[in-house]
Amino acid sequence: MWAIYRTGNWRRLPSAQHALPFARSYEAWCATKPAAYARFAGWAQNAIAPVPETLADLRVALLRYRAGCEAANRGAMFNRVLATVRAFLRDIVTTDHVLYHDVASVERLPELVKRPKHPQNPERARAIRGALGGDIGDVWWALCCTGMLPDEFFSGKWAVEDGRVHVKGTKREARDRYVPLLTELQPSTITKQQFERALRKSGLGVRPKDGRDSFALWCDLAGIPQGWKRALMGHQAENVTQEYGWQESERVLEDAEVKLRALLVCQNNTRQTAGHPKGRSRKSLCAQEDSNPQPLDP
Numbered sequence: 682m683w684a685i686y687r688t689g690n691w692r693r694l695p696s697a698q699h700a701l702p703f704a705r706s707y708e709a710w711c712a713t714k715p716a717a718y719a720r721f722a723g724w725a726q727n728a729i730a731p732v733p734e735t736l737a738d739l740r741v742a743l744l745r746y747r748a749g750c751e752a753a754n755r756g757a758m759f760n761r762v763l764a765t766v767r768a769f770l771r772d773i774v775t776t777d778h779v780l781y782h783d784v785a786s787v788e789r790l791p792e793l794v795k796r797p798k799h800p801q802n803p804e805r806a807r808a809i810r811g812a813l814g815g816d817i818g819d820v821w822w823a824l825c826c827t828g829m830l831p832d833e834f835f836s837g838k839w840a841v842e843d844g845r846v847h848v849k850g851t852k853r854e855a856r857d858r859y860v861p862l863l864t865e866l867q868p869s870t871i872t873k874q875q876f877e878r879a880l881r882k883s884g885l886g887v888r889p890k891d892g893r894d895s896f897a898l899w900c901d902l903a904g905i906p907q908g909w910k911r912a913l914m915g916h917q918a919e920n921v922t923q924e925y926g927w928q929e930s931e932r933v934l935e936d937a938e939v940k941l942r943a944l945l946v947c948q949n950n951t952r953q954t955a956g957h958p959k960g961r962s963r964k965s966l967c968a969q970e971d972s973n974p975q976p977l978d979p
Contacts, residue, residue: 698774699737706736710769717836725765728758736774739766740783747787756790763787799891800898801825803948809885816871817879824892825899826863828914831889835873841866845934848915856915859930861938863945903940909933 707726711719726732733742743766750759763784770781801809806825810818824834827846833839833856838849841862850856869876877889893914900910912933 695737696778698778698780699735701736701773703733703736703739706773707769710772715836717832721761722765722769725762728762729766736770736780739770739780740787743784743787747790751790754793757792760789760792763789796888798894799887800894801887801891802895802902803899803945806892806895807949809887812885813879813883816869817876819867820869820871820876821880821887821892822864823866824889825895827860827866828893828896830893831873831876835869835876837868839866850915858913858915859934860913861934861941863938863941899941899944900937903937903944905937905940909937913937 704726707722711722711726714722729742729746731742733739743763746762747759750756767781767784770778770784774780776785803825806822810822810825812818813821820834823829824831827834827839827848829839829848830850833848833850838851840847840849842859844862845859846862846866848856848858848860850858871879873889880888897910897914900913905913
């Protein structure tokens with residue numbers, strides 16, 4: 682108390698929140714979350730065992746868990762647990778509280794190199810769709826055409842609204858976004874786990890997130906500006922409407938849709954003609970198809 686008084690750092694004074702029982706508070710917080718997130722949050726709680734008694738003990742428990750993960754080269758695991766605990770404190774005591782700042786000051790661990798991305802151009806993505814076939818192929822194509830994460834698609838965090846796809850992402854504010862409607866979308870009759878297993882068994886060398894990465898590649902191939910691409914992918918600090926305003930965001934979405942449709946039609950026609958349109962250049966063929974860009978699916 683004397684040290685706090687001398688330094689004037691009154692935020693360091695213990696508060697009623699410091700004495701809150703961690704386990705009970707954490708379980709009550711988990712109960713407010715979607716089932717999938719709650720399961721992961723429960724795993725994160727078990728990871729830092731022995732479970733701290735109060736919120737005041739949380740930083741020490743995290744530092745102990747961090748040391749174990751660092752010794753075992755499990756940086757990604759610790760970083761996910763740290764992010765979950767920070768989200769818990771954000772909701773329980775707010776980001777202004779000293780307890781939140783104590784945890785936020787814990788340094789993340791370096792992560793091992795992740796699996797390289799394998800984005801597919803439209804021609805290759807269509808071929809993968811055909812090879813997968815049925816519902817599996819339709820889901821793959823939907824991820825490619827919207828940039829959705831598998832969790833967003835299978836959790837139903839999307840809706841077709843006024844000719845656009847409203848992706849209701851929840852990871853951060855920018856993930857709630859609108860993207861062009863490039864293909865017919867229907868809720869899947871399979872589960873996320875079935876889709877993941879089907880991709881593994883197919884031997885095609887792609888994983889579920891490669892669909893989203895393919896959409897990012899298509900934006901580059903279509904010449905969409907990087908700022909627009911970040912908004913469509915949900916990487917902006919704000920979503921596309923908040924970033925550009927309602928009127929401007931409509932223009933962004935319309936222009937992006939035209940560019941993406943033109944790219945898909947051009948690559949599809951090139952594939953069907955083995956890259957050599959008879960009697961017409963590829964450029965003129967694409968221009969003609971772009972004037973009537975409705976049917977994209979074969």
